[in-house]
Amino acid sequence: MNDNNSPKFAVVGHPNKGKSSIVSTLSHNDSIQISSRSGTTEQADHFTVNTIKGSYDLIDTPGFQRPLRVLNWLEQHCNSASERAATVAKFVADSECKTQFKDEVALLEPVIDGAAILYVVDGSRPYGSEYEAEMEILRWTGQPSMALINPIENNDYIGEWESALAQYFKSVRVFNPMKADFEKHIELLQTFTHLNPKWAHVLGSIIDDLQNERATQQTTSVSILMHLIEDLCQYQNCQKVLSESQAKLIKPALEKQYKAWMKQREEKAIKELLTTYAHYQTKVSLDQFDLPPDLFDCDKWFAWGLDKKQLIYAGTAAGAVSGAALDVAVAGSSLMAGAIGGGLIGAGSAWFSADKLVDIKIKGLPLGGYQACVGPIKNRNFPYVVIGRFIHLFKQISQLNHANRQALDFNASDFQDKVETLEKIEQKELHAACARLIKQKPVDSLSEVLTPLFND
Amino acid sequence: MQSEFPSINKEQAINLSKPIMFIGFLCGLLLSLGVLNGDEAGRVNLLYLLLVYLFIPLFGAILSVLSLVQGRGLNIARLLSALPIWSQSQQVQLLKIRQQKFDKYWFFLQSQAAALAYSVASLLTFLILLLATDINFVWRSTLLNAEQLQPILGAIATPWWFWEVAQPTSELLRSTQDSRLISNYANTNSFGQWWAFVLATQIVYSFILRGALLAIGTTLISKHTKKETEKKAPRTQQRMEQVSENHSYASLIHSLPTEYTLCNWATFNTNILQQLTLSPKKALKAGPSVAIDTHDALDEPLLILVKAWEPPMGELQDFMQHAKGIIFPINLNNKQAVAPEEKHLKEWQRFVAQLPNWAIYVPESMDKQ
Ligand SMILES: Nc1nc2c(ncn2[C@@H]2O[C@H](COP(=O)(O)OP(=O)(O)OP(=O)(O)O)[C@@H](O)[C@H]2O)c(=O)[nH]1
Ligand SMILES: [Mg+2]
Numbered sequence: 096m097n098d099n100n101s102p103k104f105a106v107v108g109h110p111n112k113g114k115s116s117i118v119s120t121l122s123h124n125d126s127i128q129i130s131s132r133s134g135t136t137e138q139a140d141h142f143t144v145n146t147i148k149g150s151y152d153l154i155d156t157p158g159f160q161r162p163l164r165v166l167n168w169l170e171q172h173c174n175s176a177s178e179r180a181a182t183v184a185k186f187v188a189d190s191e192c193k194t195q196f197k198d199e200v201a202l203l204e205p206v207i208d209g210a211a212i213l214y215v216v217d218g219s220r221p222y223g224s225e226y227e228a229e230m231e232i233l234r235w236t237g238q239p240s241m242a243l244i245n246p247i248e249n250n251d252y253i254g255e256w257e258s259a260l261a262q263y264f265k266s267v268r269v270f271n272p273m274k275a276d277f278e279k280h281i282e283l284l285q286t287f288t289h290l291n292p293k294w295a296h297v298l299g300s301i302i303d304d305l306q307n308e309r310a311t312q313q314t315t316s317v318s319i320l321m322h323l324i325e326d327l328c329q330y331q332n333c334q335k336v337l338s339e340s341q342a343k344l345i346k347p348a349l350e351k352q353y354k355a356w357m358k359q360r361e362e363k364a365i366k367e368l369l370t371t372y373a374h375y376q377t378k379v380s381l382d383q384f385d386l387p388p389d390l391f392d393c394d395k396w397f398a399w400g401l402d403k404k405q406l407i408y409a410g411t412a413a414g415a416v417s418g419a420a421l422d423v424a425v426a427g428s429s430l431m432a433g434a435i436g437g438g439l440i441g442a443g444s445a446w447f448s449a450d451k452l453v454d455i456k457i458k459g460l461p462l463g464g465y466q467a468c469v470g471p472i473k474n475r476n477f478p479y480v481v482i483g484r485f486i487h488l489f490k491q492i493s494q495l496n497h498a499n500r501q502a503l504d505f506n507a508s509d510f511q512d513k514v515e516t517l518e519k520i521e522q523k524e525l526h527a528a529c530a531r532l533i534k535q536k537p538v539d540s541l542s543e544v545l546t547p548l549f550n551d
Numbered sequence: 552m553q554s555e556f557p558s559i560n561k562e563q564a565i566n567l568s569k570p571i572m573f574i575g576f577l578c579g580l581l582l583s584l585g586v587l588n589g590d591e592a593g594r595v596n597l598l599y600l601l602l603v604y605l606f607i608p609l610f611g612a613i614l615s616v617l618s619l620v621q622g623r624g625l626n627i628a629r630l631l632s633a634l635p636i637w638s639q640s641q642q643v644q645l646l647k648i649r650q651q652k653f654d655k656y657w658f659f660l661q662s663q664a665a666a667l668a669y670s671v672a673s674l675l676t677f678l679i680l681l682l683a684t685d686i687n688f689v690w691r692s693t694l695l696n697a698e699q700l701q702p703i704l705g706a707i708a709t710p711w712w713f714w715e716v717a718q719p720t721s722e723l724l725r726s727t728q729d730s731r732l733i734s735n736y737a738n739t740n741s742f743g744q745w746w747a748f749v750l751a752t753q754i755v756y757s758f759i760l761r762g763a764l765l766a767i768g769t770t771l772i773s774k775h776t777k778k779e780t781e782k783k784a785p786r787t788q789q790r791m792e793q794v795s796e797n798h799s800y801a802s803l804i805h806s807l808p809t810e811y812t813l814c815n816w817a818t819f820n821t822n823i824l825q826q827l828t829l830s831p832k833k834a835l836k837a838g839p840s841v842a843i844d845t846h847d848a849l850d851e852p853l854l855i856l857v858k859a860w861e862p863p864m865g866e867l868q869d870f871m872q873h874a875k876g877i878i879f880p881i882n883l884n885n886k887q888a889v890a891p892e893e894k895h896l897k898e899w900q901r902f903v904a905q906l907p908n909w910a911i912y913v914p915e916s917m918d919k920q
Contacts, residue, residue, distance in 0.1 A: 131897075160868075
């Protein structure tokens with residue numbers, strides 16, 4: 096069906112051992128059905144991994160159901176070892192076999208068509224001799240093959256499997272479709288290049304492309320955050336009214352709309368982030384995530400944004416004229432941190448208090464009437480809170496494998512540590528940028544300022 | 552969602568900013584009035600006029616084109632945007648323009664609009680004053696004489712070579728050179744003759760030039776926004792088919808019939824078998840790794856031992872199809888037979904529910920574990 100030069104891999108094995116999971120993770124496709132029920136995949140499904148310079152096919156297949164009887168059939172229809180591959184082809188073409196052994200026909204068809212074999216087993220359960228028949232059938236096809244041990248629950252039987260599989264497969268790898276990180280994907284693809292020398296070149300280009308794409312995804316994520324934070328810091332909700340008292344009356348409604356808008360805007364950014372990493376099925380609702388659900392829950396702000404000590408430092412750094420002044424400030428901030436409770440830095444209270452968060456502003460209009468406005472937000476920790484939450488999500492989503500369908504799990508943030516790991520100059524730029532953002536001033540170098548936060 | 556946070560479309564993008572145009576208009580008006588006002592004798596310096604109607608517009612145009620080509624796009628409009636005169640909604644608009652990355656073009660376009668407004672204002676002022684007052688165009692210079700100036704003005708006037716009256720002649724230059732020490736003029740007629748040259752300068756170097764640049768700016772933005780929308784075209788989303796999770800589950804039994812035939816399908820070793828303390832009437836040899844014999848005409852029910860963690864397969868189903876009995880799924884933990892895990896048991900219950908003559912056995916003792 097597609098030309099013979101394009102690499103193809105049929106993922107085969109026992110039912111319910113994670114074949115679809117492996118295809119899902121490798122093809123970055125989260126719409127492939129995965130279920131704890133065996134027999135989920137009922138026919139061979141082709142998934143093409145497309146990059147700029149090439150493409151390869153992954154074929155998800157149903158599991159073996161009657162390997163022993165199929166092997167019997169093959170043995171009965173084969174006269175010599177040289178005819179084994181042809182016998183399997185005959186099996187696949189045989190109309191009676193198509194009804195009697197539909198799973199085996201479906202899974203062997205792509206192999207006869209030229210696909211290499213990826214044989215999947217579960218490394219958390221013991222090896223059993225009942226697996227021999229299916230491995231033998233695969234050997235009959237004569238196609239290049241390798242085995243993947245998926246440690247579904249644990250690593251207990253990996254060693255046992257390795258020695259059993261070594262008798263049938265030249266190459267045996269451990270690959271966990273739920274947890275493997277990007278480097279592991281690439282490593283696996285690199286072992287694929289050895290399966291068929293004809294494919295080595297195109298697979299090599301695909302690996303390059305995937306690595307470039309990964310970098311692009313990060314750049315895109317940075318600009319998603321950039322737009323998010325600019326929008327959130329800029330937003331204002333205004334309404335025209337007739338009298339001052341009316342303006343005060345609509346304050347709660349305005350505030351509610353304001354918060355709803357901010358929340359939706361943040362959700363939109365998370366959706367964009369998910370789309371960037373090709374996660375289309377993950378539902379986004381901030382309440383559903385294990386996030387502090389409310390962007391305006393100021394008690395949580397020191398967890399998501401900067402802590403008080405860092406904020407003092409930030410305040411100094413953003414306005415600092417010289418490196419020396421900055422260093423004094425850092426030393427001083429640890430001393431000052433202790434004294435905050437006493438209101439030592441009275442003037443700087445806007446950094447900490449949340450009451451001025453979104454004040455209502457009422458002004459008279461030239462042609463009569465009044466305008467009541469809520470926002471833009473004043474609190475200087477706010478940009479950090481937005482950045483902190485987003486970076487936290489970014490880490491989850493950029494690492495999320497497509498086989499992993501569980502809701503994202505968010506633990507406490509370490510944004511503050513992240514900020515600490517930045518170079519001094521990077522920190523200073525971040526603080527300066529946040530100081531401008533909260534005043535609704537454009538920050539030209541925002542993406543350069545934010546990028547270090549996205550790096551590991 | 553899409554409508555909640557709309558991006559700027561083409562029509563909005565090429566909309567000309569009224570405040571920016573207003574500022575341009577105001578500048579044109581004030582500068583024109585300034586230079587055309589002249590002294591009490593109504594004398595205006597031609598060279599000042601050239602500064603306002605030729606040099607400023609031309610220099611501005613070159614600057615805005617250069618900055619467009621070169622990068623950031625520093626121009627009048629961008630400088631104006633930094634002033635604290637913009638309303639919140641205008642600032643939001645500016646932010647969106649920046650985010651959609653056409654700020655460079657947008658500022659270019661707005662600069663042309665401002666310059667065009669400047670040019671319209673100065674044209675209007677000029678025409679009105681021509682009608683309403685007597686403007687005496689003179690020129691003064693300490694260093695230049697008429698012969699030196701003529702080629703420069705001639706070059707400026709080449710675009711309207713066909714318009715005789717608007718061409719600067721040496722003769723006109725000589726007769727309109729002014730010195731503040733001389734107050735008697737031989738031929739006052741010639742002082743008005745410069746109007747055509749000045750008007751043509753305004754039209755060509757300010758009005759037409761900026762009009763053309765405005766058109767270019769509009770095309771650039773249209774192209775950019777079109778490219779953006781094409782890029783944004785939604786990626787084909789893979790749809791997830793919904794699997795129905797309505798399955799029937801076979802019920803569990805906790806005791807065995809008195810008479811049954813044992814079938815060790817999973818080939819558990821004797822150690823495990825002993826732990827199970829079973830007392831079958833007889834044993835049948837069958838299993839996935841053993842050739843399947845005839846097993847028809849069995850009177851007693853079968854008790855089939857299976858590995859709980861392995862999914863039920865078609866081979867077993869074929870085997871069970873023509874018989875009746877009980878499935879006994881066993882899990883192993885450190886070589887000890889234990890009750891199956893919940894998810895595995897569910898799998899077996901779904902499997903057995905499709906086979907009418909079969910049940911699943913989980914001993915009471917194991918169930919407790
Ligand atoms: N925790 C964990 N679960 C896994 C892993 N791989 C697969 N699973 C689970 O195992 C079950 C089966 O996964 P599938 O990918 O559907 O297996 P399959 O081989 O395609 O199954 P069939 O299509 O039914 O033959 C699902 O519930 C998966 O969530 C893994 O690495 N870790
Ligand atoms: Mg599957």
